[in-house]
Amino acid sequence: MSVIEASHLTRSFSRRSGRAWQPRRRTRTTVRAVDDVSFAIGPGETVGYIGANGAGKSTTIKMTTGILVPTGGTVRTFGLEPVGHRTVVARRLGVVFGQRSQLWWDLPLRDSLELLAAIHRLPPARWRPREAELVERLELGEFLARPVRQLSLGQRMRGEVAAALLHEPELVVLDEPTVGLDVLSKERLRTFLRADVAARGATLLLATHDMDDVERLCGRLLVVDHGRLVYDGDIPGLVARVGARRVLVVDLVEPAPPLDAVPGTELVAVEGSGLRQRLAFSPSATTAAAVLAAVSAVAAVRDLSIEEPDIEDVVRRLYLSSGR
Amino acid sequence: MGDPAARPTTAAAYRIVLASRVRAQLQYPVSFTFDLAQSALTFAVGLLEVVAVFSNVTVLADLDLDAALLVYGLAASGFGIANAIAGQLDTIPTYIRAGTLETMLVRPQPVLAQILTSDITLRRLGSVVIGLGTLAVALARNQIAWTPGSVVLLVVTPLAAGLLFSALFLAAGAVQFWLVDAAEVTSAFLYGGNYAAGYSAGVFPLPLRLFVVFGVPVSFAAYLPAAAILGLPGPSGAPGWLGWAAPAVAVAVWFAAMRLWALGLRHYAGAGG
Numbered sequence: 001m002s003v004i005e006a007s008h009l010t011r012s013f014s015r016r017s018g019r020a021w022q023p024r025r026r027t028r029t030t031v032r033a034v035d036d037v038s039f040a041i042g043p044g045e046t047v048g049y050i051g052a053n054g055a056g057k058s059t060t061i062k063m064t065t066g067i068l069v070p071t072g073g074t075v076r077t078f079g080l081e082p083v084g085h086r087t088v089v090a091r092r093l094g095v096v097f098g099q100r101s102q103l104w105w106d107l108p109l110r111d112s113l114e115l116l117a118a119i120h121r122l123p124p125a126r127w128r129p130r131e132a133e134l135v136e137r138l139e140l141g142e143f144l145a146r147p148v149r150q151l152s153l154g155q156r157m158r159g160e161v162a163a164a165l166l167h168e169p170e171l172v173v174l175d176e177p178t179v180g181l182d183v184l185s186k187e188r189l190r191t192f193l194r195a196d197v198a199a200r201g202a203t204l205l206l207a208t209h210d211m212d213d214v215e216r217l218c219g220r221l222l223v224v225d226h227g228r229l230v231y232d233g234d235i236p237g238l239v240a241r242v243g244a245r246r247v248l249v250v251d252l253v254e255p256a257p258p259l260d261a262v263p264g265t266e267l268v269a270v271e272g273s274g275l276r277q278r279l280a281f282s283p284s285a286t287t288a289a290a291v292l293a294a295v296s297a298v299a300a301v302r303d304l305s306i307e308e309p310d311i312e313d314v315v316r317r318l319y320l321s322s323g324r
Numbered sequence: 325m326g327d328p329a330a331r332p333t334t335a336a337a338y339r340i341v342l343a344s345r346v347r348a349q350l351q352y353p354v355s356f357t358f359d360l361a362q363s364a365l366t367f368a369v370g371l372l373e374v375v376a377v378f379s380n381v382t383v384l385a386d387l388d389l390d391a392a393l394l395v396y397g398l399a400a401s402g403f404g405i406a407n408a409i410a411g412q413l414d415t416i417p418t419y420i421r422a423g424t425l426e427t428m429l430v431r432p433q434p435v436l437a438q439i440l441t442s443d444i445t446l447r448r449l450g451s452v453v454i455g456l457g458t459l460a461v462a463l464a465r466n467q468i469a470w471t472p473g474s475v476v477l478l479v480v481t482p483l484a485a486g487l488l489f490s491a492l493f494l495a496a497g498a499v500q501f502w503l504v505d506a507a508e509v510t511s512a513f514l515y516g517g518n519y520a521a522g523y524s525a526g527v528f529p530l531p532l533r534l535f536v537v538f539g540v541p542v543s544f545a546a547y548l549p550a551a552a553i554l555g556l557p558g559p560s561g562a563p564g565w566l567g568w569a570a571p572a573v574a575v576a577v578w579f580a581a582m583r584l585w586a587l588g589l590r591h592y593a594g595a596g597g
Binding site: 062065066067068069083086087088090091093095097099100101102104106107111114115116118119120121122123 | 330331333334336337340341344347348351422423424427430431432433434438442593594
């Protein structure tokens with residue numbers, strides 16, 4: 001049985017514009033935040049749900065977790081209609097909303113964990129060992145007794161994750177969990193999440209626009225664009241389909257004419273009248289070394305950098321390749 | 325703590341939550357004292373108003389100052405209890421805007437229970453202090469025929485009034501789901517309701533009186549029981565047993581408010597986000 005099953009899931013919002021005191025001049029426009037999305041996620045799968053801001057990620061998450069009702073289609077979580085079975089679903093679900101806190105801001109983290117254990121009605125014999133495990137692996141010890149409002153963003157985020165995973169949920173839903181964190185904090189959090197989810201055989205649904213999150217944590221990708229599902233598959237499949245391109249940026253010693261004849265590359269930009277040029281290439285077609293060698297043959301290179309494909313670019317290319 | 329393998333009961337869960345709220349508030353004793361004083365002061369000002377009105381007219385409707393003090397004491401005690409328990413329901417627009425409501429919706433506990441326990445504000449008990457003080461003065465100054473009935477009524481009325489006012493808080497909170505930006509409207513409705521409860525229903529013209537007694541049955545919270553305690557005739561045409569109706573009215577209003585709350589949450593799931 002699927003942990004989450006969405007079938008033609010649709011959610012539109014009607015937005016009123018105009019002024020409240022001029023009701024006749026107000027107009028209603030309907031926005032489809034999620035548009036006819038179907039997918040099924042099985043137990044133990046790790047799924048990245050990606051798309052640009054406003055693509056409909058959060059709305060889908062709200063419908064699968066029982067916060068919002070769909071305006072069309074259906075969604076089942078653990079086989080249940082989530083809004084009607086909110087508390088049953090909530091017992092088996094752990095959610096982190098990266099943008100908002102579920103901790104009690106004026107209480108120490110330790111108290112928040114105790115409160116959540118009470119809300120989930122966990123017996124001490126079950127949650128005390130789990131708390132100890134989370135404190136150790138997320139390194140919460142040094143700030144466990146400090147009120148949440150005094151914590152740094154990275155500390156608070158680790159606390160949020162501990163709070164969401166205390167009751168050992170079968171389904172872990174993370175909405176932008178690493179947003180605003182520094183590289184080291186992100187990496188530590190990912191390492192922990194990967195190990196915890198794998199050890200418990202839990203299902204992970206991760207909404208993000210950070211491609212690294214997905215690469216490190218997810219075996220499967222769902223890509224949404226303007227509310228529509230444009231890709232469902234693994235990362236190599238996505239790269240094969242759109243050819244996720246890297247960009248070699250070369251700074252030249254002297255301005256040169258556009259380097260538009262380098263094999264296996266596309267010239268995407270020329271700046272500073274030819275001093276800086278950007279060449280996009282697909283790693284499956286050529287290598288950075290080959291591109292650099294070809295460039296060096298026609299111009300003297302002073303400096304260079306390589307830009308990794310960002311998710312916005314991948315989605316844009318996916319959007320183009322899907323012919324819409 | 326008992327058996328470590330046992331699941332905590334619902335009651336134990338609430339006890340843990342409440343204990344932590346109290347701890348958090350007592351962490352800052354100075355701010356707590358100021359808040360308490362401020363809440364008491366608000367009600368003391370209301371009390372002064374009552375006294376000022378009655379120093380100019382000796383009898384307003386069928387109440388003299390002493391009777392009005394009794395009404396005010398009952399209303400303020402009840403309102404104070406309700407405010408301490410359910411006062412944070414007026415922060416629902418903030419919960420909606422900040423997304424706190426979403427985090428509550430993904431926890432296995434009713435949202436109402438989470439909101440009620442999220443902010444037990446002891447400082448709001450300040451109005452209870454003023455209410456009980458006024459009540460004590462009023463009891464000393466009024467000529468009360470002490471019967472078992474009047475004693476029961478005196479004990480039951482502030483509690484029933486607390487229940488009634490908290491139901492109004494709940495109804496006002498539920499309405500917020502539709503009027504997220506109209507917090508002020510509901511607050512006028514609420515605090516206006518308390519203001520009306522402090523006066524005799526007789527000072528208002530008839531349509532307003534009907535509204536006050538039946539629309540927002542705040543009169544049940546103080547005026548009608550006070551009339552029964554003092555053996556006054558009460559508003560014309562009202563049977564004497566109405567003074568005893570507060571608990572039943574409170575329960576009925578609670579049911580209606582709970583319905584409204586459920587509808588409000590459903591509206592949020594349908595339209596919010």
